[in-house]
Amino acid sequence: MTPDPCSLSPQISNELIRLCSREIHLDRIFDGYITSSRQVLLILSGNLSFLNWLTIVPSIACFDDASLSFLFSFKDGSAKHQVSKLQRMSPGERPTRSCGSYIRQTLHISLGLLIAYLSVPVVLNLVSARQVMNASFNPLRIVNTYGAFGSVTKERTEVIIQGTSSPDPNDPTALWEEYEFNCKPGNLTRRPCVITPYHYRLDWLMWFAAFQTYEQNEWVIHLAGKLLANDPAATSLLAFNPFQEKEPPRWIRGEHFRYKFSRIWGKHSSEGKWWIRKRMAPYFPPVNLEGLKKYFQSRSWPLPSSPSKH
Numbered sequence: 001m002t003p004d005p006c007s008l009s010p011q012i013s014n015e016l017i018r019l020c021s022r023e024i025h026l027d028r029i030f031d032g033y034i035t036s037s038r039q040v041l042l043i044l045s046g047n048l049s050f051l052n053w054l055t056i057v058p059s060i061a062c063f064d065d066a067s068l069s070f071l072f073s074f075k076d077g078s079a080k081h082q083v084s085k086l087q088r089m090s091p092g093e094r095p096t097r098s099c100g101s102y103i104r105q106t107l108h109i110s111l112g113l114l115i116a117y118l119s120v121p122v123v124l125n126l127v128s129a130r131q132v133m134n135a136s137f138n139p140l141r142i143v144n145t146y147g148a149f150g151s152v153t154k155e156r157t158e159v160i161i162q163g164t165s166s167p168d169p170n171d172p173t174a175l176w177e178e179y180e181f182n183c184k185p186g187n188l189t190r191r192p193c194v195i196t197p198y199h200y201r202l203d204w205l206m207w208f209a210a211f212q213t214y215e216q217n218e219w220v221i222h223l224a225g226k227l228l229a230n231d232p233a234a235t236s237l238l239a240f241n242p243f244q245e246k247e248p249p250r251w252i253r254g255e256h257f258r259y260k261f262s263r264i265w266g267k268h269s270s271e272g273k274w275w276i277r278k279r280m281a282p283y284f285p286p287v288n289l290e291g292l293k294k295y296f297q298s299r300s301w302p303l304p305s306s307p308s309k310h
Contacts, residue, residue, distance in 0.1 A: 035059035050199045118143045156259040157210040158185050159220070159283045163227065163242065163249030169286035176253070179227065180240035181206060185259045188273040202237045214254065214284040221284065221292070222301060224252040228289045229304035254283035 036059045039052040060068070072080040121137040122145055133147040166174035180186050183193045184203040209217040226234035227241075230248040235241045243249050257277040262268035268276050289304065296303045 035062060045194075115143060153211070156185065157280065158257050158259050158277075159206055159210045160186060160255045160257055161224065161227065161252065162255060163252050164286075165243075165247065165250055167250060169251040169253065177242035177249075179238055179242065182237075182239045185275055185277075188268075188275045188277065191274055210256065210283075218299070220254065221287065221295065224254070224284070224287055225289065225292050225296060225301075225304050228252050228287070228292070231304050251286040251288050253286040256280040256283040 036056050039056050039059070042052045069080060072078065074080050118138055118140070122143050125132055125145055133145060136144045161179045162176040163179065164174045164176045168174065178186060181203045182200045183195055184206055209220055214220050223234060228248055230243060235244070256279070258280055259275050259277045262273050262276050293303055
């Protein structure tokens with residue numbers, strides 16, 4: 001008797017899968033708990049947790065039906081109820097599979113083999129000493145490498161924005177007051193915050209700006225102009241505005257500092273300081289609204305106006 005070509009390939013593949021998984025319970029290893037639990041740990045750390053929330057979404061597909069059954073209704077006629085009836089049927093009672101279902105299964109297996117083949121250079125890149133981030137290795141671009149960060153810096157540098165009401169920014173007696181952001185390091189006595197699940201984008205951008213110069217991050221000067229006018233939209237993104245309900249500052253400047261944690265039981269820690277910082281250099285020079293007029297006009301930015309005096 002000639003075997004049915006529509007059923008031969010699935011039978012062979014099913015037998016191979018059964019033999020491979022007889023001793024190794026793949027459903028217990030890759031059922032989603034590994035991926036999701038790791039992401040939960042990262043979320044608890046509060047470090048860029050929005051990426052981890054997004055990663056949990058595809059890991060849901062790793063769970064089997066039994067693990068997620070509590071999410072669905074078991075009423076008569078529901079999909080869960082119909083599937084349950086099929087599972088309780090004996091092999092002889094179940095509906096005969098159509099040729100189309102075998103074709104679909106064959107396509108799924110073929111796609112899996114294709115992805116496995118295309119993943120070979122990706123895996124080799126993963127274990128390479130010269131790993132390439134965010135790259136494609138074939139014209140189809142089905143399997144690629146992705147990484148939020150290819151490397152991690154060993155030092156924490158921060159841009160601290162300061163304002164003064166002094167008419168002369170070069171006066172040694174000028175009092176410079178610091179603006180505080182919601183989460184990024186600033187005040188030495190403020191405990192590091194946990195960011196989850198909300199993401200403070202301005203704080204994040206300020207962190208990246210500290211790696212470069214203000215010429216490469218012109219938006220920092222735009223922010224300084226907004227702060228010179230006590231712009232409500234800009235100050236609402238900050239945790240503390242030293243000129244709140246006061247006249248706006250006459251000058252704004254940016255200072256570049258290197259931050260590191262204070263030692264437990266050390267001198268700075270005993271003083272209530274979480275951070276130790278050292279000034280590196282000016283980040284951008286003192287600026288005022290009058291001096292920024294041409295800078296804003298050349299970039300077609302509307303010049304912020306100071307609030308009217310009462």
